[in-house]
Amino acid sequence: MRFLVDLHTHTIASDHAYSTIGEYINYASETGIQMFAITDHGPAVPDAPHKWHFNNLRVVPRIVDDVAILRGVEANITATGGLDLEEATLKRLDIVLAGFHPSLTPSDKVTHTELALSVIKSGLVDVFAHPGWQMYPIDMEAVLECAKENNVAIEINSSSSVNTRLGSHENCVQIAKLAKKIGNTIALGSDAHICYFMGNFDESVTVIEEAGLGYSKVLNTSPVKVLEFLESRGHERIQELHELFVPISY
Ligand SMILES: [Zn+2]
Numbered sequence: 390m391r392f393l394v395d396l397h398t399h400t401i402a403s404d405h406a407y408s409t410i411g412e413y414i415n416y417a418s419e420t421g422i423q424m425f426a427i428t429d430h431g432p433a434v435p436d437a438p439h440k441w442h443f444n445n446l447r448v449v450p451r452i453v454d455d456v457a458i459l460r461g462v463e464a465n466i467t468a469t470g471g472l473d474l475e476e477a478t479l480k481r482l483d484i485v486l487a488g489f490h491p492s493l494t495p496s497d498k499v500t501h502t503e504l505a506l507s508v509i510k511s512g513l514v515d516v517f518a519h520p521g522w523q524m525y526p527i528d529m530e531a532v533l534e535c536a537k538e539n540n541v542a543i544e545i546n547s548s549s550s551v552n553t554r555l556g557s558h559e560n561c562v563q564i565a566k567l568a569k570k571i572g573n574t575i576a577l578g579s580d581a582h583i584c585y586f587m588g589n590f591d592e593s594v595t596v597i598e599e600a601g602l603g604y605s606k607v608l609n610t611s612p613v614k615v616l617e618f619l620e621s622r623g624h625e626r627i628q629e630l631h632e633l634f635v636p637i638s639y
């Protein structure tokens with residue numbers, strides 16, 4: 390299976406990541422990634438960029454060297470079931486990932502599930518990031534059913550149990566099995582913190598294969614599939630990206 394899109398990357402705007410946007414673009418160009426989303430951490434984690442970073446992402450060109458760039462965020466779920474950026478900022482972005490991060494003190498499964506359902510229902514989140522993290526256990530079935538109902542994609546994160554969130558592999562397989570049963574839309578993210586990991590979906594593929602999930606619901610096989618999914622979520626059509634990916638007819 391060939392993946393042309395990476396929906397989860399971090400640049401040096403997050404202090405614990407090590408590549409610039411330019412380095413990601415070059416690496417995408419070299420390796421055949423046609424589209425990637427910049428999703429730096431929302432401001433609630435200590436080494437994240439200031440909220441102005443997200444308001445100003447509009448200065449980032451949508452296309453460089455034939456590589457498409459989506460302006461995004463990996464927002465943090467707050468203790469009140471909200472997100473750590475204002476609604477107006479989130480709505481200006483092309484893609485919003487949200488997940489649990491250490492900015493939220495872990496509590497119990499019931500609480501985490503309530504918070505997850507709250508952000509999924511908010512209409513502001515396109516992708517629920519790394520739902521398999523065992524530090525924040527959730528009622529997987531309830532969360533995936535809610536995501537399906539609200540047209541929110543479930544991420545199968547390729548850094549989980551490899552670079553971070555060690556020990557979450559079994560949870561991720563369980564989630565992938567449930568996603569198969571429920572019919573969730575799936576977003577793959579390398580969660581790269583350095584450009585050389587972008588497009589590395591080895592762990593995601595292992596999880597998908599173990600769960601027998603298949604690839605028909607995976608967005609990353611086609612940039613157009615990603616654009617259409619985002620439009621189905623209420624994002625504005627990005628005409629220049631559609632034009633970039635128009636199939637050539639002779
Ligand atoms: Zn994360």
Ligand SMILES: [Zn+2]
Nearest residue numbers: 397399463580
């Ligand atoms: Zn991340």
